[in-house]
Amino acid sequence: MSVKVQGVVARSKGAPVTLETIVVPDPGPGEARVKVAACGVCHTDLHYREGAINDEFPFLLGHEAAGIVESVGPDVTEVAPGDYVILNWRAVCGECRACRRGRPWYCFKTHNATQKMTLEDGTELTPALGIGAFAQMTLVAAGQCTKVDDAAPPEVAGLLGCGVMAGIGAAINTGAVTRGDSVAVIGCGGVGDAAIAGARLAGARKIIAVDIDDRKLELAKGFGATDTVNSRQTDPVKAIQDLTEGNGADVVIEAIGRPETYEQAFYARDLAGTVVLVGVPSPDMRIDMPLLDFFGRGGALKSSWYGDCLPDRDFPMLVDLYLQGRLPLQDFVSEKIGIGDVEAAFEKMHKGDVLRSVVMVGS
Ligand code: APR
Ligand code: ZN
Numbered sequence: 161m162s163v164k165v166q167g168v169v170a171r172s173k174g175a176p177v178t179l180e181t182i183v184v185p186d187p188g189p190g191e192a193r194v195k196v197a198a199c200g201v202c203h204t205d206l207h208y209r210e211g212a213i214n215d216e217f218p219f220l221l222g223h224e225a226a227g228i229v230e231s232v233g234p235d236v237t238e239v240a241p242g243d244y245v246i247l248n249w250r251a252v253c254g255e256c257r258a259c260r261r262g263r264p265w266y267c268f269k270t271h272n273a274t275q276k277m278t279l280e281d282g283t284e285l286t287p288a289l290g291i292g293a294f295a296q297m298t299l300v301a302a303g304q305c306t307k308v309d310d311a312a313p314p315e316v317a318g319l320l321g322c323g324v325m326a327g328i329g330a331a332i333n334t335g336a337v338t339r340g341d342s343v344a345v346i347g348c349g350g351v352g353d354a355a356i357a358g359a360r361l362a363g364a365r366k367i368i369a370v371d372i373d374d375r376k377l378e379l380a381k382g383f384g385a386t387d388t389v390n391s392r393q394t395d396p397v398k399a400i401q402d403l404t405e406g407n408g409a410d411v412v413i414e415a416i417g418r419p420e421t422y423e424q425a426f427y428a429r430d431l432a433g434t435v436v437l438v439g440v441p442s443p444d445m446r447i448d449m450p451l452l453d454f455f456g457r458g459g460a461l462k463s464s465w466y467g468d469c470l471p472d473r474d475f476p477m478l479v480d481l482y483l484q485g486r487l488p489l490q491d492f493v494s495e496k497i498g499i500g501d502v503e504a505a506f507e508k509m510h511k512g513d514v515l516r517s518v519v520m521v522g523s
Protein backbone atom coordinates (compact mmCIF):
# COMPACT_ATOMS: atom_id res chain seq x y z
CA MET A 161 0.00 0.00 0.00
CA SER A 162 1.32 3.43 -0.83
CA VAL A 163 1.53 5.82 2.11
CA LYS A 164 0.79 9.52 2.41
CA VAL A 165 3.19 11.71 4.39
CA GLN A 166 4.27 15.33 4.63
CA GLY A 167 7.22 16.46 2.53
CA VAL A 168 9.03 19.72 1.69
CA VAL A 169 8.44 20.59 -1.96
CA ALA A 170 9.89 23.27 -4.26
CA ARG A 171 7.06 23.83 -6.74
CA SER A 172 8.62 26.43 -9.00
CA LYS A 173 11.82 28.38 -9.57
CA GLY A 174 12.65 30.71 -6.68
CA ALA A 175 9.32 30.21 -4.87
CA PRO A 176 9.49 29.48 -1.12
CA VAL A 177 9.23 25.78 -0.34
CA THR A 178 5.94 24.40 0.93
CA LEU A 179 4.92 21.47 3.06
CA GLU A 180 2.81 19.13 0.93
CA THR A 181 1.16 15.77 1.25
CA ILE A 182 3.12 13.32 -0.87
CA VAL A 183 2.37 9.78 -1.93
CA VAL A 184 5.14 7.22 -1.43
CA PRO A 185 4.58 3.94 -3.29
CA ASP A 186 5.23 0.49 -1.92
CA PRO A 187 8.81 -0.52 -2.72
CA GLY A 188 9.14 -2.47 -5.95
CA PRO A 189 12.06 -4.62 -7.11
CA GLY A 190 15.37 -3.15 -5.99
CA GLU A 191 13.71 -0.48 -3.86
CA ALA A 192 13.44 0.35 -0.17
CA ARG A 193 11.07 2.65 1.68
CA VAL A 194 12.74 4.48 4.55
CA LYS A 195 11.25 6.20 7.58
CA VAL A 196 13.41 9.32 7.74
CA ALA A 197 14.57 10.37 11.21
CA ALA A 198 16.75 13.41 10.45
CA CYS A 199 17.90 15.27 7.36
CA GLY A 200 20.43 18.11 7.09
CA VAL A 201 19.85 21.22 4.99
CA CYS A 202 22.45 21.46 2.22
CA HIS A 203 23.27 24.16 -0.37
CA THR A 204 22.20 21.79 -3.10
CA ASP A 205 18.61 21.86 -1.79
CA LEU A 206 18.63 25.61 -2.21
CA HIS A 207 20.18 25.27 -5.68
CA TYR A 208 17.31 22.96 -6.68
CA ARG A 209 14.77 25.48 -5.43
CA GLU A 210 16.51 28.23 -7.41
CA GLY A 211 16.33 26.18 -10.59
CA ALA A 212 20.14 26.03 -10.75
CA ILE A 213 20.29 22.23 -11.10
CA ASN A 214 17.55 21.54 -13.67
CA ASP A 215 13.95 22.42 -14.48
CA GLU A 216 12.29 19.22 -13.33
CA PHE A 217 9.97 20.90 -10.82
CA PRO A 218 8.38 20.07 -8.46
CA PHE A 219 11.29 18.83 -6.37
CA LEU A 220 11.04 16.88 -3.15
CA LEU A 221 14.00 18.36 -1.27
CA GLY A 222 16.37 16.87 1.33
CA HIS A 223 19.19 14.40 0.73
CA GLU A 224 21.44 14.29 3.82
CA ALA A 225 19.57 11.84 5.96
CA ALA A 226 19.45 8.89 8.31
CA GLY A 227 16.47 6.73 9.13
CA ILE A 228 15.09 3.23 9.44
CA VAL A 229 14.17 0.93 6.59
CA GLU A 230 10.39 0.45 6.75
CA SER A 231 9.90 -2.05 3.92
CA VAL A 232 11.80 -3.45 0.96
CA GLY A 233 10.94 -4.69 -2.52
CA PRO A 234 10.61 -8.41 -3.33
CA ASP A 235 14.20 -9.14 -4.40
CA VAL A 236 16.08 -6.89 -1.96
CA THR A 237 18.75 -8.61 0.11
CA GLU A 238 21.18 -5.80 1.06
CA VAL A 239 18.93 -4.27 3.71
CA ALA A 240 15.90 -5.37 5.70
CA PRO A 241 13.07 -3.62 7.55
CA GLY A 242 14.35 -2.24 10.86
CA ASP A 243 17.89 -1.54 9.61
CA TYR A 244 19.33 1.82 10.65
CA VAL A 245 20.75 3.46 7.53
CA ILE A 246 22.31 6.58 6.09
CA LEU A 247 20.97 7.44 2.63
CA ASN A 248 23.54 7.94 -0.11
CA TRP A 249 23.45 9.30 -3.64
CA ARG A 250 26.11 6.97 -4.93
CA ALA A 251 24.60 3.51 -5.17
CA VAL A 252 27.19 2.16 -7.58
CA CYS A 253 25.97 0.14 -10.55
CA GLY A 254 28.95 -2.20 -10.95
CA GLU A 255 28.50 -2.16 -14.72
CA CYS A 256 29.37 1.28 -16.13
CA ARG A 257 32.79 2.03 -17.59
CA ALA A 258 34.02 3.62 -14.32
CA CYS A 259 32.89 0.62 -12.25
CA ARG A 260 34.39 -1.82 -14.76
CA ARG A 261 37.71 0.02 -14.59
CA GLY A 262 37.74 -0.47 -10.82
CA ARG A 263 36.87 3.13 -9.98
CA PRO A 264 33.35 2.83 -8.61
CA TRP A 265 33.54 6.18 -6.79
CA TYR A 266 33.18 7.75 -10.25
CA CYS A 267 30.17 5.53 -11.11
CA PHE A 268 28.26 7.14 -13.98
CA LYS A 269 25.03 5.14 -13.59
CA THR A 270 24.18 5.24 -9.91
CA HIS A 271 20.91 3.63 -8.87
CA ASN A 272 17.76 5.44 -7.72
CA ALA A 273 14.22 4.21 -7.14
CA THR A 274 12.41 3.34 -10.38
CA GLN A 275 8.94 4.34 -9.20
CA LYS A 276 8.03 7.97 -8.67
CA MET A 277 6.74 9.62 -5.54
CA THR A 278 3.91 12.04 -6.35
CA LEU A 279 1.76 14.84 -5.05
CA GLU A 280 -1.81 13.82 -4.15
CA ASP A 281 -3.04 14.88 -7.60
CA GLY A 282 -0.59 12.46 -9.23
CA THR A 283 2.05 15.06 -10.23
CA GLU A 284 5.40 13.28 -10.25
CA LEU A 285 8.06 14.62 -7.89
CA THR A 286 11.78 14.81 -8.62
CA PRO A 287 13.60 13.83 -5.42
CA ALA A 288 16.73 15.90 -4.73
CA LEU A 289 19.77 13.81 -5.68
CA GLY A 290 17.46 10.83 -6.05
CA ILE A 291 16.63 10.90 -2.32
CA GLY A 292 13.97 13.43 -1.20
CA ALA A 293 14.31 13.12 2.57
CA PHE A 294 12.57 16.18 3.97
CA ALA A 295 9.66 13.77 4.29
CA GLN A 296 8.55 11.30 6.92
CA MET A 297 8.98 8.49 4.40
CA THR A 298 10.93 8.28 1.15
CA LEU A 299 11.51 5.74 -1.60
CA VAL A 300 15.05 4.98 -2.76
CA ALA A 301 17.04 2.22 -4.43
CA ALA A 302 18.06 -0.36 -1.85
CA GLY A 303 21.72 0.37 -2.65
CA GLN A 304 21.17 3.94 -1.47
CA CYS A 305 20.77 2.63 2.07
CA THR A 306 24.01 2.12 3.96
CA LYS A 307 23.67 0.30 7.25
CA VAL A 308 25.55 1.85 10.17
CA ASP A 309 25.76 1.42 13.96
CA ASP A 310 22.51 2.72 15.45
CA ALA A 311 24.35 4.09 18.48
CA ALA A 312 25.03 7.24 16.40
CA PRO A 313 22.04 9.62 16.62
CA PRO A 314 20.35 10.34 13.28
CA GLU A 315 21.08 14.09 13.24
CA VAL A 316 24.76 13.19 13.38
CA ALA A 317 24.83 10.10 11.16
CA GLY A 318 22.74 11.73 8.41
CA LEU A 319 25.35 14.42 7.83
CA LEU A 320 27.64 11.81 6.32
CA GLY A 321 25.10 11.45 3.52
CA CYS A 322 26.35 14.58 1.74
CA GLY A 323 28.31 17.66 2.86
CA VAL A 324 30.38 16.25 5.69
CA MET A 325 31.32 13.20 3.61
CA ALA A 326 32.25 15.52 0.74
CA GLY A 327 34.63 17.46 2.99
CA ILE A 328 36.19 14.50 4.78
CA GLY A 329 36.55 12.65 1.49
CA ALA A 330 38.14 15.67 -0.20
CA ALA A 331 40.95 15.31 2.35
CA ILE A 332 41.29 11.56 2.85
CA ASN A 333 40.17 10.21 -0.55
CA THR A 334 40.75 12.85 -3.23
CA GLY A 335 43.62 14.74 -1.59
CA ALA A 336 45.11 11.56 -0.10
CA VAL A 337 46.31 13.56 2.90
CA THR A 338 48.72 11.48 4.88
CA ARG A 339 50.71 11.55 8.12
CA GLY A 340 52.92 14.62 8.36
CA ASP A 341 51.33 16.62 5.52
CA SER A 342 50.66 20.32 5.62
CA VAL A 343 47.12 21.10 4.55
CA ALA A 344 45.28 24.38 3.92
CA VAL A 345 41.51 24.58 3.68
CA ILE A 346 39.98 27.67 2.07
CA GLY A 347 36.39 28.19 3.20
CA CYS A 348 35.39 26.85 6.61
CA GLY A 349 31.69 26.10 6.34
CA GLY A 350 30.41 22.59 6.94
CA VAL A 351 32.33 21.20 3.98
CA GLY A 352 35.62 22.97 4.78
CA ASP A 353 35.45 22.04 8.47
CA ALA A 354 34.84 18.44 7.47
CA ALA A 355 37.96 18.62 5.29
CA ILE A 356 39.85 19.91 8.34
CA ALA A 357 38.51 17.03 10.44
CA GLY A 358 39.49 14.60 7.67
CA ALA A 359 43.00 16.04 7.46
CA ARG A 360 43.39 15.63 11.21
CA LEU A 361 42.17 12.02 11.02
CA ALA A 362 44.71 11.32 8.28
CA GLY A 363 47.56 12.61 10.44
CA ALA A 364 48.26 16.03 8.91
CA ARG A 365 50.79 17.92 10.95
CA LYS A 366 49.75 21.44 10.07
CA ILE A 367 46.19 22.39 9.13
CA ILE A 368 45.64 25.99 8.07
CA ALA A 369 42.06 27.25 8.02
CA VAL A 370 41.24 30.23 5.78
CA ASP A 371 37.98 32.16 5.88
CA ILE A 372 36.71 35.74 5.82
CA ASP A 373 34.56 35.22 8.92
CA ASP A 374 36.25 35.04 12.34
CA ARG A 375 33.33 33.04 13.75
CA LYS A 376 34.09 30.32 11.22
CA LEU A 377 37.80 30.37 12.00
CA GLU A 378 37.04 29.86 15.67
CA LEU A 379 34.90 26.81 14.86
CA ALA A 380 37.60 25.48 12.52
CA LYS A 381 40.01 25.21 15.46
CA GLY A 382 37.62 22.80 17.14
CA PHE A 383 37.79 20.48 14.12
CA GLY A 384 41.59 20.46 14.09
CA ALA A 385 42.91 23.67 12.51
CA THR A 386 46.36 24.40 13.90
CA ASP A 387 46.50 27.89 12.36
CA THR A 388 43.90 30.32 11.06
CA VAL A 389 44.02 33.08 8.45
CA ASN A 390 41.38 35.74 7.92
CA SER A 391 41.77 36.35 4.18
CA ARG A 392 39.88 39.63 4.39
CA GLN A 393 42.75 41.03 6.45
CA THR A 394 45.73 39.01 5.27
CA ASP A 395 46.88 37.72 1.87
CA PRO A 396 46.14 34.00 2.30
CA VAL A 397 48.77 32.80 -0.19
CA LYS A 398 51.54 34.66 1.62
CA ALA A 399 50.19 33.59 5.01
CA ILE A 400 50.10 29.90 4.01
CA GLN A 401 53.63 30.14 2.61
CA ASP A 402 54.85 31.83 5.80
CA LEU A 403 53.34 29.04 7.86
CA THR A 404 55.06 26.36 5.73
CA GLU A 405 58.66 27.58 5.66
CA GLY A 406 58.00 29.60 2.55
CA ASN A 407 56.95 26.57 0.50
CA GLY A 408 53.16 26.35 0.47
CA ALA A 409 51.01 23.48 1.69
CA ASP A 410 51.23 19.91 0.42
CA VAL A 411 47.47 19.79 -0.10
CA VAL A 412 45.15 22.80 -0.48
CA ILE A 413 41.41 22.21 -0.41
CA GLU A 414 39.07 24.81 -1.89
CA ALA A 415 35.68 24.45 -0.18
CA ILE A 416 33.80 27.45 -1.56
CA GLY A 417 33.71 27.15 -5.36
CA ARG A 418 34.88 30.59 -6.53
CA PRO A 419 37.55 31.62 -9.06
CA GLU A 420 39.45 33.93 -6.70
CA THR A 421 39.67 31.34 -3.94
CA TYR A 422 40.62 28.64 -6.45
CA GLU A 423 43.47 30.88 -7.59
CA GLN A 424 44.54 31.31 -3.97
CA ALA A 425 44.49 27.53 -3.54
CA PHE A 426 46.54 27.08 -6.70
CA TYR A 427 49.32 29.42 -5.59
CA ALA A 428 49.24 28.45 -1.91
CA ARG A 429 50.39 24.89 -2.52
CA ASP A 430 53.96 23.69 -2.57
CA LEU A 431 55.59 22.82 -5.88
CA ALA A 432 54.15 19.52 -7.07
CA GLY A 433 51.48 19.76 -4.39
CA THR A 434 47.80 18.95 -4.76
CA VAL A 435 44.79 21.22 -5.11
CA VAL A 436 41.36 19.75 -4.44
CA LEU A 437 38.25 21.61 -5.57
CA VAL A 438 35.27 20.45 -3.52
CA GLY A 439 33.32 23.73 -3.57
CA VAL A 440 30.85 23.85 -6.44
CA PRO A 441 31.22 26.83 -8.82
CA SER A 442 28.28 28.30 -10.73
CA PRO A 443 28.10 28.11 -14.55
CA ASP A 444 29.03 31.76 -15.12
CA MET A 445 32.38 31.56 -13.32
CA ARG A 446 35.60 31.84 -15.32
CA ILE A 447 39.27 31.71 -14.47
CA ASP A 448 42.18 33.38 -16.28
CA MET A 449 45.64 32.24 -15.22
CA PRO A 450 49.03 31.79 -16.96
CA LEU A 451 49.13 28.34 -18.53
CA LEU A 452 52.85 28.22 -17.84
CA ASP A 453 52.11 28.17 -14.11
CA PHE A 454 50.04 25.02 -14.57
CA PHE A 455 53.04 23.35 -16.15
CA GLY A 456 55.72 24.95 -14.03
CA ARG A 457 54.12 24.22 -10.67
CA GLY A 458 53.39 20.57 -11.52
CA GLY A 459 51.51 18.37 -9.11
CA ALA A 460 47.84 17.54 -9.24
CA LEU A 461 44.68 19.60 -9.69
CA LYS A 462 41.71 17.46 -8.69
CA SER A 463 37.98 17.80 -8.24
CA SER A 464 36.21 15.92 -5.52
CA TRP A 465 32.70 14.71 -6.30
CA TYR A 466 31.01 13.69 -3.05
CA GLY A 467 34.45 13.27 -1.52
CA ASP A 468 35.16 10.40 -3.94
CA CYS A 469 33.39 8.32 -1.33
CA LEU A 470 32.16 4.77 -1.45
CA PRO A 471 29.25 4.83 0.99
CA ASP A 472 29.47 1.18 2.01
CA ARG A 473 33.17 1.54 2.72
CA ASP A 474 33.23 5.03 4.25
CA PHE A 475 29.97 5.62 6.17
CA PRO A 476 30.25 2.73 8.66
CA MET A 477 33.94 3.50 9.20
CA LEU A 478 33.29 7.19 9.93
CA VAL A 479 30.36 6.39 12.21
CA ASP A 480 32.63 4.05 14.18
CA LEU A 481 35.30 6.74 14.48
CA TYR A 482 32.62 9.14 15.71
CA LEU A 483 31.46 6.62 18.31
CA GLN A 484 35.04 6.23 19.49
CA GLY A 485 35.31 9.98 20.02
CA ARG A 486 37.77 10.45 17.17
CA LEU A 487 35.56 12.47 14.81
CA PRO A 488 33.41 15.25 16.32
CA LEU A 489 30.47 14.93 13.93
CA GLN A 490 28.12 16.34 16.58
CA ASP A 491 29.82 19.73 16.29
CA PHE A 492 28.49 20.20 12.73
CA VAL A 493 24.92 20.29 14.05
CA SER A 494 24.26 24.01 14.65
CA GLU A 495 20.54 23.56 15.28
CA LYS A 496 17.78 20.98 15.14
CA ILE A 497 14.61 22.23 13.45
CA GLY A 498 11.17 21.03 12.41
CA ILE A 499 10.06 20.01 8.93
CA GLY A 500 8.28 23.35 8.50
CA ASP A 501 11.47 25.37 9.09
CA VAL A 502 13.44 24.62 5.92
CA GLU A 503 12.86 28.02 4.32
CA ALA A 504 14.15 29.75 7.47
CA ALA A 505 17.16 27.43 7.44
CA PHE A 506 17.98 28.47 3.86
CA GLU A 507 18.07 32.05 5.11
CA LYS A 508 20.48 31.18 7.95
CA MET A 509 22.66 29.19 5.58
CA HIS A 510 22.80 32.15 3.24
CA LYS A 511 23.89 34.47 6.05
CA GLY A 512 26.60 32.06 7.19
CA ASP A 513 25.02 31.64 10.61
CA VAL A 514 25.14 27.83 10.68
CA LEU A 515 27.33 24.90 9.76
CA ARG A 516 24.28 22.66 9.45
CA SER A 517 20.61 22.97 10.32
CA VAL A 518 19.15 19.50 10.71
CA VAL A 519 15.47 18.76 10.27
CA MET A 520 14.26 16.26 12.87
CA VAL A 521 11.74 14.67 10.55
CA GLY A 522 10.69 11.85 12.79
CA SER A 523 9.80 13.96 15.81
N1 APR B 1 37.33 33.67 1.05
C1 APR B 1 37.36 32.83 2.13
N2 APR B 1 36.26 32.28 2.65
C2 APR B 1 35.09 32.56 2.08
C3 APR B 1 34.97 33.41 0.95
C4 APR B 1 36.17 33.97 0.44
N3 APR B 1 36.16 34.76 -0.63
N4 APR B 1 33.67 33.48 0.60
C5 APR B 1 33.00 32.70 1.47
N5 APR B 1 33.85 32.16 2.37
C6 APR B 1 33.55 31.25 3.46
C7 APR B 1 32.29 31.59 4.23
O1 APR B 1 32.55 32.53 5.26
C8 APR B 1 31.89 30.22 4.79
O2 APR B 1 32.47 29.98 6.06
O3 APR B 1 33.31 29.97 2.92
C9 APR B 1 32.46 29.22 3.78
C10 APR B 1 31.38 28.55 2.92
O4 APR B 1 30.61 27.77 3.77
P1 APR B 1 29.08 27.44 3.56
O5 APR B 1 28.42 28.58 2.87
O6 APR B 1 28.57 27.00 4.88
O7 APR B 1 29.10 26.24 2.54
P2 APR B 1 29.37 24.68 2.74
O8 APR B 1 28.13 23.98 3.12
O9 APR B 1 30.58 24.46 3.57
O10 APR B 1 29.69 24.29 1.22
C11 APR B 1 30.82 24.85 0.56
O11 APR B 1 30.93 23.10 -1.05
O12 APR B 1 29.56 21.32 -1.53
C12 APR B 1 29.91 22.61 -1.86
O13 APR B 1 27.85 23.54 -2.72
C13 APR B 1 28.77 23.59 -1.68
O14 APR B 1 29.90 25.19 -2.98
C14 APR B 1 29.53 24.86 -1.66
C15 APR B 1 30.81 24.48 -0.90
ZN1 ZN C 1 28.86 2.28 -12.26
Ligand code: ZN
Nearest residue numbers: 202204322323
Ligand atom coordinates in the same frame (compact mmCIF):
# COMPACT_ATOMS: atom_id res chain seq x y z
ZN1 ZN D 1 24.19 18.04 -0.39
